[in-house]
Amino acid sequence: MKTRDRILDISLTLFNQEGEAALSAVDIANALDMSPGNLYYHFKGKEPIIEALFGRFEDEMAIILNGTHGAVESIEDNWVFVYIVLEEIYDFRFFYRNVGELVGQYPALAKRFRKVLAMKRRAIDSVLSVLEQRNMMSIDKRLRAALIDQLVSTLTFWLSFDVVEGTDRSGPRLIHDTVLRFMLQIVPYMGADGQAVLERMLERHRQMVSA
Amino acid sequence: MKTRDRILDISLTLFNQEGEAALSAVDIANALDMSPGNLYYHFKGKEPIIEALFGRFEDEMAIILNGTHGAVESIEDNWVFVYIVLEEIYDFRFFYRNVGELVGQYPALAKRFRKVLAMKRRAIDSVLSVLEQRNMMSIDKRLRAALIDQLVSTLTFWLSFDVVEGTDRSGPRLIHDTVLRFMLQIVPYMGADGQAVLERMLERHRQMVSA
DNA sequence: GTCTATAACGGGATAGAC
DNA sequence: GTCTATCCCGTTATAGAC
Helix, strand or coil, X not given: CHHHHHHHHHHHHHHHHHCCCCCCHHHHHHHCCCCHHHHHHHCCCXXXXXXXXXXXXXXXXXXXXXXXXXXXXXXXXXXXXXXXHHHHHHHCCHHHXXXXXXXXXXXXXXXXHHHHHHHHHHHHHHHHHHHHXXXXXXCCHHHHHHHHHHHHHHHHHHHHHHHHHCXXXXXXXXXXXXXXXXXXXXXXXXXXXXXXXHHHHHHHHHHHHHC | CHHHHHHHHHHHHHHHHHCCCCCCHHHHHHHCCCCHHHHHHHCCCHHHHXXXXXXXXXXXXXXXXXXXXXXXXXXXXHHHHHHHHHHHHHHCCHHHHCHHHHHHHCHHHHHHHHHHHHHHXXXXXXXXXXXXXXXXXXXXHHHHHHHHHHHHHHHHHHHHHHHHHCCCCCHHHHHHHHHHHXXXXXXXXXXXXXXXXXXXXXXXXXHHHHC
8 A cells, every 4th residue: 555655645745735726647647757547546536536635634633623622721722722723734735725616526525524614613612612611701602603603714714815815924924823813813702801812812923923 | 899798798607607617618609609719719718708707896896895985884884885795796706616726727817806805905994994983893903903804804705615614505695694794703892882783783684584 | 700620739547568 | 556558538729711
């Protein structure tokens, strides 16, 4: 199974670099100094490769999202948690640079993508609940549902947003900026502590970015 | 110039129905009972057609965004304003169903898309300013910038979000839901009035949806 | 301005030798 | 498992008739 993994590794790299649409199965074969026929022996085209890559992503995302967040309490914990999620997404960024496209083109992928979305939603819900229990935030029930939607949307479209805006930020910088953007959405529901939390977040962001 | 317009009309319809990627120049010609060669006489391929369609969109968007919003004061005015913007986007929805893709594929479009983005940003900024002047909302300067980002992001990715979520809502329903989602993001900054405004918005949304 | 016909290209996919 | 050779197909693009 070594060739199979080599194919997946190089495909992920190329897809992230050039975008999924820019590459044909033949391009991938060329990058591996491999004949198209040989590639087709392992994967019957681009689609199964993408499916296999999504499998990898799914697995790692499940570990992150279903694992740790019982331990997420402080703002700093939350920061790290969101950072890890975004980093994982960044490793498979070609899925996110044009979600709509992929979901439209590969219906099988759409289903699985929605499952990941649901996992994100549950994780956020659970983290918010912890914050509420500790009286670190309080929010109207209706607004809470909308907030979760917004946060899921942020986790899903931050890379597209960056593409559209055309700001040419490095990966780590983009991730830090997005963590901040994510966290700031929670601040207004932190009541009197909000102001202090905001300052801490901005300070933390400054540190991270200048590092 | 009549054939030219017929081409643009049918292209817009088809792109919205099937997606930009799903259609070739030949498909468009077929839909018009026209030979591919004839189509190429008017537009040298798909790209110039898309550029021309974006020109239409740009023009109408500029009228909406730069025009009315001096008159936007009450919550109801805002609701209508956002509704009109979303409706216009919906008319050219193929641009928005996978923004990342189009922007990546047609660099010329990217620039123009960013201009529209900037127009949206200015319009939102200006509306928020009005609300602030009337003491209908108050918001920390740093959070304000983030809020505007979030609102622009909502206006840009609501259609992609719908595609990804796979909820099969009708156009008008989707637009109403999105207006609500947009407006709810402002509520937390309305202070004591927030609760009442929230109820009014939800009530309005119920009316709109059941109509 | 509109049409038909056709050339040129590239990707997807497979057969069969090694 | 890997390779070469090849076929099929849809898209792009142009030449030239009407």
